[in-house]
């Protein structure tokens with residue numbers, strides 16, 4: 001073999017136009033083997049279009065996509081053999097039962113999975129004989145996930161996987177992503193649900209208006225883009241320390257009250273703040289840092305209002321709640 005380990009996904013100069021609409025404006029992206037990659041962006045940013053080019057459901061206007069070193073357009077059959085897909089929007093075969101759907105996926109891939117075990121894994125034990133047409137949206141999403149897992153794929157592509165899921169379904173989806181990642185599966189999933197992305201991703205790419213505007217770990221993005229709120233408990237707290245802090249680059253605000261210094265600053269300025277306080281004679285007893293959520297990063301890169309995006313009625317369940325703020 002010429003190359004032992006090409007990345008899971010390599011996207012070079014991907015452009016896609018639909019008539020007058022430019023959906024992708026030159027995406028360059030590499031997804032490493034074994035990582036969980038969250039593809040984040042507001043509605044219409046181009047997430048599904050990118051995924052559709054990766055699976056050869058759409059042909060790029062320009063650019064190239066490779067999956068495990070295989071050209072996604074020239075050899076889409078080979079690519080699909082190694083990929084499990086949960087599409088954004090789906091058509092079930094109305095007269096087929098859940099088990100028949102999974103059996104169909106097993107047959108198409110030439111795999112030998114146990115359909116009932118897969119249905120059990122996605123929480124559909126007991127529903128094997130039911131006709132998929134009778135399924136709720138969330139149950140259909142679970143069924144599609146079972147089909148995506150057929151054949152133990154090397155790459156799982158999940159387009160808006162939380163759509164229609166209740167909080168338990170969202171949690172299950174997260175657990176399955178983690179389990180798959182632990183087994184070495186690469187997971188590429190798109191979402192505008194920040195909480196979902198934040199909890200499971202090794203790295204995140206933010207897409208806005210057809211361009212990749214940020215690419216980093218969740219922590220890296222927070223550090224680079226977010227505002228930090230520091231509360232530093234000091235004894236003593238000399239006025240000089242407060243003044244010096246207020247004048248630091250990256251600091252917006254510094255207020256002292258009852259031996260507590262509250263500072264609003266850019267993420268990277270946090271360390272300078274603590275140094276300056278100590279250098280000016282303050283005795284730092286304790287501090288708390290709220291380093292901001294991915295919400296603020298998302299908003300700063302995309303200009304999108306997270307609340308508007310999260311509350312767009314796609315049934316994100318508990319995911320629509322504000323993300324947990326890290327240390």
Ligand SMILES: Nc1ncnc2c1ncn2[C@@H]1O[C@H](COP(=O)(O)OP(=O)(O)OP(=O)(O)O)[C@@H](O)[C@H]1O
Pocket residue numbers: 018021022023041042043044045046047048049050088192
């Ligand atoms: N078949 C099509 N014909 C015309 N325009 C299209 C087509 N498919 C997508 N687009 C446009 O391309 C842009 C990107 O759409 P895409 O579906 O990739 O966004 P997305 O990030 O997946 O959005 P969402 O979060 O709403 O699913 C949008 O402006 C969309 O209207």
